[in-house]
Amino acid sequence: MPKRKNASSASKEETKEGDLVSKISDDFLQCRICLEPFKDPKVLSCLHTFCEGCLKRLVEQQDDAVDSFRCPTCRTDTVLPVGGVPFLKNNFFVQSLSDTVQTHKSLVSKEDDKVKCDNCEEEVANHGCVPCEEFLCDGCNCAHRRGKRTRGHEVIGVAELKEQLINKTGLLKSRSLPICPKHEDEKLKFYCETCKHPICRDCTVLQHKNHTYGYLADTVCDVKAEIQNKLEAARQQITKYQDKASAVTKRQDELKTSCKKGADDINAAAKEEIKHLTSLVKRKKADLKEKLAYLKVERSEQLSATADSVGSTLGSLSSTVDFAQKVVEHGSDFDIMNVYSDVTTRLDSLLEGPTTDLDIPDDINGIMFELMTQQKKKDEEEENERSRAEATFRFTVENFSKLSDYERKDSPAVFIRNLPWKILARPDHKANNKSLAIFLQCDAGSKSLWSCKASVEVRLIPQKDGVQTFKKNYQHVFYNKGNSWGFLEFIPWDEMCDPQKGYIKDDKVILEAHVKADAPKFMKETIIRNIINEEIPKNAKNLQNQSTLRFTVENVSELSGKQLSHTVFICGLPWKIVAMPACSNPPHNNSLGVYLQCDVDADSSSFWSCCVSVELRLIPQKNGVEMRKRKFGQVFYSKENSCGCPDFMPWPELCDPQKGYIKDDKIILEAYVKADAPCAMV
Secondary structure, X not given: OHHHHHHHHHXXXXXXXXXXXXXXXXXXXXXXXXXXXXXXXEEOOOOOEEEHHHHHHHHHOOOOOOOEEEOOOOOOEEEOOOOOHHHOOEOHHHHHHHHHHHHHHHHXXXXXXXXXXXXXXXXXXXXXXXXXXXXEOHHHHHHHHHXXXXXXXXXXXXXXXXXXXXXXXXXXXXXOOOEOOOOOOOEOOEEEOOOOEEEOHHHHHOOOOOOOEEEHHHHHHHHHHHHHHHHHHHHHHHHHHHHHHHHHHHHHHHHHHHHHHHHHHHHHHHHHHHHHHHHHHHHHHHHHHHHHHHHHHHHHHHHHHHHHHHHHHHHHHHHHHHHHHHHHHHOOHHHHHHHHHHHHHHHHHHHOOOOHHHOOOOOOOOOOOOOOOHHHHHHHHHHHHHOOOXXXXXXXXXXXXXXXXXXXXXXXXXXXXXXXXXXXXXXXXXXXXXXXXXXXEEOOXXXXXXXXXEEEEEEEEOOOOOOOOEEEEEEEEEEOOEOEEEEEEEEEXXXXXXXXXXXXXXXXXXXXXXXXXXXXXXXXXXXXXXXXXXXXXXXXXXXXXXXXXXXXXXXXXXXXXXXXXXXXXXOOEEEEEEEEEOOOOOHHHOEEEEEEEEOOOOOOOOOEEEEEEEEEEEEOOOOOOOOEEEEEEEEEEOOEOEEEEEEEEEHHHHOOHHHOOOEOOEEEEEEEEEEOOOEEEO
């Protein structure tokens, strides 16, 4: 009886703790990656737990050579053991807790008269074995009592056993030891002091033979005491952080209050300042209007005097001309001779009269108001800094080897001549050869027509001692429809990415551009007529804006100077193809140069420009040979009226009949030209 009383007392104690199961939320037993109940839970170094499968997928998403990974919850690094995720520490506590909670919920949900027999799983149970913790029907209970090992077991009613089991699971403590994952049917009843984790009996004689270990039950008391001490220190630290959080919240509220007061003070001060400045502005407004009225009266009187003089002279001329014309047309010879002296004297007087009084000053209507503010002064200073004629700027391209095909990287803009310039870099493929392509772009967003001639040196900066800077130079006229120019094959990609070459370090390359630019020219949206001395053919009156020129060059092998095609008019301008060797003595070791020329009279006083897109072509004269062609955009203007390719094609290749471009010592050149209307430049 005393023993039964102690069991009842323990049952009451367990009943109090049984409510603890209600405090375990589903979130605590769910993986934060898949949001499902844990499957093979693994615990990380930060004590967060996740499913083994979820962690495997997480690690697979990282690089192949990963030796650690970050917790998805707190971003703390966990070292990946040899063998990968399966060899992370199992969270037996969470697994056991999950099983206990599920058992508890299952027991609570069962009604006393509907509990199935745990033995036959068919009949309704009427009894319960306390040591076996099993529900039994009448038949199974009789068999249980006849068993040699179970005949002495205490058997109670279903409701009483159910209550005991609910209270037991409510403690949330598993009274059974987990099975060793390495040795079947062996429980983890020992603790290895050397490795700091539980082991089984087989482990003590195999993997942990020479380690220090003992019974887990003997070690747990000291460990619990140590953890409790650290928990107490942690709780004190939590209190400090809570106090700190309260202090931060208080300061945030104080900051909000002080900012509101500051805003109110600013509004009040601004209101007073606006009132004061408004009175000053009104007085200034009155003074400026008074000055404007004076200028208006002064210049109006000047224009009125000029108008009177023009009117008087015009009246005299008109009346004299009218009289003289009538005499000449209708008068007799006598009438004409009679007034001859008077008419000629009057006309000479009017024609030789002073005209200075009739001149109208160009700036007589040039009255303009401009307000100079502090911001405008600052803008002017910045404008002066941006108007430099030349500059050198760098651009570091990171993760260089990971650039995808044709993925472009742009540098920040640098202003030269008040135009924004950028370095552009990207991989480029040509004939199965990969290269680094580099361009300089004048990134002006203006819709107006403009052009700017610039000298450019593009550089690849070495990052290793003893390596020379790799660089290339060119000159180009940038304009609004052709605002970038550079090299598709600046340097081979393999050479660029070879660390031994010294141009790449930590997967970074450094590009540099030195730009020296002329002052940009801006163009009026006005078509210039009659800017050429040659007469435009009648069939060109519609001013076609595109056409194709064809030019047959004869005696190519003897070519030593310029050969010009016939003229084709496009947008009212005369265009020609020019062919010449890059070096005339001798040509065979050089290249064929092909150019497009706008053949306007060089002595023309008109200052014009024309934006043109060009495709130069070398027509094959043999079947199966691909046409050779080069494209470019250019602004042609009065002082630079030709542009093209000095290295259009190597001379030996051009003159080789097997290549298919020459026949009977003749080649055929072609140019497709698309031009905008020519414009006047200012």
